[in-house]
Amino acid sequence: MGLTVRAVFFDLDNTLIDTARASRKGMLEVIKLLQSKYHYYKEEAEIICDKVQVKLSKECFHPSNTCITDLRTSHWEEAIQETKGGAANRKLAEECYLLWKSTRLQHMTLAEDVKAMLTELRKEVYLLLLTNGDRQTQREKIEACACQSYFDAIVVGGEQKEEKPAPSIFYHCCNLLGVQPGDCVMVGDTLETDIQGGLNAGLKATVWINKNGIVPQKPSPMPHYTVSSVLELPAVLQSIDCKVSMST
Numbered sequence: 001m002g003l004t005v006r007a008v009f010f011d012l013d014n015t016l017i018d019t020a021r022a023s024r025k026g027m028l029e030v031i032k033l034l035q036s037k038y039h040y041y042k043e044e045a046e047i048i049c050d051k052v053q054v055k056l057s058k059e060c061f062h063p064s065n066t067c068i069t070d071l072r073t074s075h076w077e078e079a080i081q082e083t084k085g086g087a088a089n090r091k092l093a094e095e096c097y098l099l100w101k102s103t104r105l106q107h108m109t110l111a112e113d114v115k116a117m118l119t120e121l122r123k124e125v126y127l128l129l130l131t132n133g134d135r136q137t138q139r140e141k142i143e144a145c146a147c148q149s150y151f152d153a154i155v156v157g158g159e160q161k162e163e164k165p166a167p168s169i170f171y172h173c174c175n176l177l178g179v180q181p182g183d184c185v186m187v188g189d190t191l192e193t194d195i196q197g198g199l200n201a202g203l204k205a206t207v208w209i210n211k212n213g214i215v216p217q218k219p220s221p222m223p224h225y226t227v228s229s230v231l232e233l234p235a236v237l238q239s240i241d242c243k244v245s246m247s248t
Helices: 019-036 042-057 068-084 090-106 112-121 135-145 167-177 191-200 230-247
Strands: 007-010 126-131 153-156 184-188 205-209 225-227
Touching (some): 007 230, 112 230, 126 135, 184 230, 191 205, 225 230
Parallel strands (some): 184 205
């Protein structure tokens, strides 16, 4: 392609892999378990899973205080108790958590067309995976989808002093690849972390993956480009290159 961009940073969850879909698959397996083995009504099982999903969305994890396994088992324990009442059932909560987690990981895959795109892009630019989140959780996902070989470097926010959108983690990525922020493009699905972070760090461009045509709540960070699929990225990179050529 002969691109002026030297490096592309990719988010992982819901950018390269469909984490939301994988999580839903896990929840469906837990609903089946609660119905078949523990004779819960379907509605009760669904309420428990909905409660856990809310807890996950509001999760504040501090590795110094607890481990992610304990925290997420507690989500299930609380959701079960809130729905069914009675004494806490830690053993059942552990069973639900482990089933959800293992099913979720099984469904975390890199699609063949995404693999092909990454392979072609890497012939032209450096590729770096930049994902926020707990070290254990994100490394398990990376292992599950077997994406390591497609990247020149992988950076997990939970292993750094600061996560996206802090500029420091983007500068760390630049240093790993030996490039400047103005050489790089950030691609991700989250305005508040991926796009705001890229803007904070002064990257050449930010690309927002907006699969569902969401209209952002104002005020929100403004990405340079918006696409509905990560597979549109090569065309965006060509567009960036054209703009640079015209400006010179």
